[in-house]
Amino acid sequence: MSLKKIDKSIKIHVKKKNYVRISRGYKNDIFGAITGYLVASSKNFVLIAEIEDFYFFGFHCIPIRTITNIRRNKNDEYFGMIFEKESPKVFKKIFQKSNSINLNSFQNILKNLKNQNECVIIESERIKDDLFSIGHIQKISKKTVAIKHFNAQGFLEEPIKEKLQKITKITYQDNYSNTFKKYIRS
Structure with missing residues (x-):
């Protein structure tokens, strides 16, 4: 996925509060995938609320340059719907907390x-x-x-x-x- 497509995808998923799967790596290294919500972004960084097995696992700030792919398929839509119904207070809190983080560097x-x-x-x-x-x-x-x-x-x-x-x-x-x-x- 090109950097231009990644930037566009980030903006869409932040705005829509979509549950996604982020694949990551850098040069010859492959990092683990993260599933959850893209909460906020800047030119160089993204804030992700990790959700695993329908539990909130914490926030990650990562450089956009390490993102190789952003997936949003029918499985992700369904997982997101379940999490939002099972944990509506946590879902709401995820998006409130992010406002105080400056992601510029x-x-x-x-x-x-x-x-x-x-x-x-x-x-x-x-x-x-x-x-x-x-x-x-x-x-x-x-x-x-x-x-x-x-x-x-x-x-x-x-x-x-x-x-x-x-x-x-x-x-x-x-x-x-x-x-x-x-x-x-x-």
């Missing part, structure tokens, strides 16, 4: 999330990069972000500083980080 996205005191997951899904960090945003510069990372046992570690250009996905309000942050140990 990773720097702006991270600043907004820091101001909201969100626990975030930043990652690079590229094979050559080893980047997964979960925690609260400590500091943001033009080129880097420092995350007050906690490990898989809930212990806080020294802040991890990562280059913004390596990030392929920022996740927040997901069950994993929302649950884990309640059990952080020092």
